[in-house]
Amino acid sequence: MNDMTSGAAARFDPALRERIEDLLCDYAHALDDGQIDRWPGFFTETCVYHVTTREGHEAGLPIGIMRCVGRGMMLDRVKAFHTANIFEPHSYNHVLGRASMALGPGGDTFACRSNFHVFRIMQDGRTDLFATGRYMDTIVLDGGAAKFEQRIVVLDSRQVDILLVLPL
Amino acid sequence: MNDMTSGAAARFDPALRERIEDLLCDYAHALDDGQIDRWPGFFTETCVYHVTTREGHEAGLPIGIMRCVGRGMMLDRVKAFHTANIFEPHSYNHVLGRASMALGPGGDTFACRSNFHVFRIMQDGRTDLFATGRYMDTIVLDGGAAKFEQRIVVLDSRQVDILLVLPL
Amino acid sequence: MNDMTSGAAARFDPALRERIEDLLCDYAHALDDGQIDRWPGFFTETCVYHVTTREGHEAGLPIGIMRCVGRGMMLDRVKAFHTANIFEPHSYNHVLGRASMALGPGGDTFACRSNFHVFRIMQDGRTDLFATGRYMDTIVLDGGAAKFEQRIVVLDSRQVDILLVLPL
Numbered sequence: 001m002n003d004m005t006s007g008a009a010a011r012f013d014p015a016l017r018e019r020i021e022d023l024l025c026d027y028a029h030a031l032d033d034g035q036i037d038r039w040p041g042f043f044t045e046t047c048v049y050h051v052t053t054r055e056g057h058e059a060g061l062p063i064g065i066m067r068c069v070g071r072g073m074m075l076d077r078v079k080a081f082h083t084a085n086i087f088e089p090h091s092y093n094h095v096l097g098r099a100s101m102a103l104g105p106g107g108d109t110f111a112c113r114s115n116f117h118v119f120r121i122m123q124d125g126r127t128d129l130f131a132t133g134r135y136m137d138t139i140v141l142d143g144g145a146a147k148f149e150q151r152i153v154v155l156d157s158r159q160v161d162i163l164l165v166l167p168l
Numbered sequence: 169m170n171d172m173t174s175g176a177a178a179r180f181d182p183a184l185r186e187r188i189e190d191l192l193c194d195y196a197h198a199l200d201d202g203q204i205d206r207w208p209g210f211f212t213e214t215c216v217y218h219v220t221t222r223e224g225h226e227a228g229l230p231i232g233i234m235r236c237v238g239r240g241m242m243l244d245r246v247k248a249f250h251t252a253n254i255f256e257p258h259s260y261n262h263v264l265g266r267a268s269m270a271l272g273p274g275g276d277t278f279a280c281r282s283n284f285h286v287f288r289i290m291q292d293g294r295t296d297l298f299a300t301g302r303y304m305d306t307i308v309l310d311g312g313a314a315k316f317e318q319r320i321v322v323l324d325s326r327q328v329d330i331l332l333v334l335p336l
Numbered sequence: 337m338n339d340m341t342s343g344a345a346a347r348f349d350p351a352l353r354e355r356i357e358d359l360l361c362d363y364a365h366a367l368d369d370g371q372i373d374r375w376p377g378f379f380t381e382t383c384v385y386h387v388t389t390r391e392g393h394e395a396g397l398p399i400g401i402m403r404c405v406g407r408g409m410m411l412d413r414v415k416a417f418h419t420a421n422i423f424e425p426h427s428y429n430h431v432l433g434r435a436s437m438a439l440g441p442g443g444d445t446f447a448c449r450s451n452f453h454v455f456r457i458m459q460d461g462r463t464d465l466f467a468t469g470r471y472m473d474t475i476v477l478d479g480g481a482a483k484f485e486q487r488i489v490v491l492d493s494r495q496v497d498i499l500l501v502l503p504l
Contacts, residue, residue: 014182014350025266032283032302054427054457091222093300093324095265095285095453097431098361115368117263117285117431117453119300125327127300132429132455132463134368156429159461182350193434200451200470259390261468261492263433263453285431285453287468293495295468 012101016110020139021099023146024114028094031166036081039167040074043148044140047071051153051168053160054133065160066167077167087165089123092130104138109149112137118168131168132156180269184278188307189267191314192282196262199334204249207335208242211316212308215239219321219336221328222301233328234335245335255333257291260298272306277317280305286336299336300324348437352446356475357435359482360450364430367502372417375503376410379484380476383407387489387504389496390469401496402503413503423501425459428466440474445485448473454504467504468492 023042030038043049052064068074099114113136120130138150153168191210198206211217220232236242267282281304288298306318321336359378366374379385388400404410435450449472456466474486489504 014354017354018182018185021266022268025268028265028283029268029281091324093283093285093302095263095283095431097364098357100358100361100365113365115364115429115431117429117455119285119297119324121300121324125325127297127325127327129297129455129463129465132457134429156427156455156457157461157463159463186350186353189434190436193436196433196451197436197449197470259492261451261453261470263431263451287453287465287492289468289492293493295465295493295495297465 017101019141019146020101020110020112023139023148024096024099024112024135024137027148028096028116031168032092032094034091036078036166039078040071043071043074043151044142045071047074047148048150048152049074049148049167050151051155051164053155053158055158057136057152057154065155066164081165090166091121092166092168093119093121096135099135108140110137110139112139116168131160133168185269187309187314188269188278188280191307191316192264192267192280192303192305195316196264196284199336200260200262202259204246204334207246208239211239211242211319212310213239215242215316216318216320217242217316217335218319219323219332221323221326223326225304225320225322233323234332249333258334259289260334260336261287261289264303267303276308278305278307280307284336299328301336353437355477355482356437356446356448359475359484360432360435360448360471360473363484364432364452367504368428368430370427372414372502375414376407379407379410379487380478381407383410383484384486384488385410385484385503386487387491387500389491389494391494393472393488393490401491402500417501426502427457428502428504429455429457432471435471444476446473446475448475452504467496469504 027042047070049068050064051066056064068077095117097115099112102111104111113134115134117132118130119127121127133153133155136152136154137148139146140149195210215238217236218232219234220229224232236245263285265283267280270279272279281302283302284300286299287295289295301321301323304320304322305316307314308317363378383406385404386400387402392400404413431453433451435448438447440447449470451470452468454467455463457463469489469491472488472490473484475482476485
């Protein structure tokens with residue numbers, strides 16, 4: 001599941017780690033602030049964004065809860081969010097743990113894993129634990145900026161709220 | 169709401185980031201350990217400490233849930249905590265996400281934002297989610313030490329427990 | 337309880353901080369991924385692993401909820417986990433805050449403290465807050481690798497679930 005080691009992490013240039021940690025952090029803040037229009041910009045043009053459960057991930061199932069292949073699909077999803085969806089307004093609050101990092105094959109991609117706890121706040125103030133899980137990311141430098149080539153969101157629980165309006 | 173970018177963060181001297189992250193971390197640990205007497209020492213003499221809701225913050229409302237202007241008001245509050253308040257003993261446990269950072273206007277202040285999840289533990293052991301939200305900080309170097317010039321605590325929920333005895 | 341300061345942290349070599357943070361992070365990820373066999377390897381041969389409550393810790397009580405002295409006891413515990421225990425399958429999700437760090441006496445050990453929030457996910461998907469608390473660690477460099485010489489897990493609540501099958 002996770003073959004990253006402290007040793008692998010030690011090969012990381014500190015400045016590179018900072019850029020990657022900033023990407024993870026900015027992504028979470030953008031969603032928590034409701035800036036969904038910024039969401040596709042965190043990914044490369046050819047990205048994969050995939051939300052699945054731990055069970056599905058360990059079984060290697062290709063079908064998950066949400067899947068976007070390419071930034072175009074993400075833009076469609078953002079448009080749908082603005083126009084088509086009917087839902088009770090809410091926001092998220094993400095807190096992530098430190099990421100473990102390893103060089104990917106070829107040495108020009110970075111495999112990162114971080115845990116998250118996300119609470120969901122409804123408009124009337126009700127706050128519930130929405131999801132716990134981990135991000136399994138492949139990150140690249142795309143014209144100088146760190147971006148997600150692949151972001152797999154592995155939810156710990158098989159009980160997933162249908163209301164996944166905002167991406168995680 | 170949040171115009172910090174990864175680019176802005178890249179301008180940060182790593183040693184400065186460490187000092188700021190240590191301030192954020194020490195502040196949380198001090199409160200969680202019940203060391204409320206240390207609380208005013210994390211701020212400058214002319215500080216503003218303000219707790220508000222997201223709704224109030226976005227509407228620009230000046231009145232929040234708790235507001236201290238100047239370290240003197242904070243010291244009064246600490247004194248009240250020791251002498252006047254009647255409440256059920258409890259403690260907090262803060263976990264913060266990584267902070268995003270940007271240079272403030274003039275280049276000698278630092279604008280930081282970090283998410284938090286705080287649980288409250290009552291004396292009998294009951295543990296509840298107490299608050300989720302974000303710290304919006306203006307930090308300065310005050311005689312070599314990083315201190316809060318302004319700390320705005322933006323709570324996600326409009327349902328705020330009246331029992332805000334300890335600061336957040 | 338906690339006499340670490342920002343000043344003490346400033347003495348830390350950044351590369352050393354990275355190695356220690358990686359240890360804390362890898363430990364959490366290993367447990368969350370169910371890799372309990374890796375657990376003893378995070379400790380020195382002569383380690384102490386101790387889980388207690390805040391109340392017990394502040395009273396200096398030597399008896400806690402779980403205690404292992406030496407890696408041999410940890411290996412026994414792992415064996416028991418695989419063979420003897422009967423329990424409902426579950427997993428954890430740890431998120432830790434940043435660690436505060438200070439040099440220990442002699443200058444060759446490192447005293448670290450970090451807060452944690454741990455959720456427990458049962459096989460049917462039920463997810464509950466399992467524990468909040470702090471790690472109080474003594475870390476050494478053991479043949480180049482950062483390891484725990486002592487890890488004291490101080491739980492905030494006196495209400496501890498009997499089902500502490502997996503270590504925290």
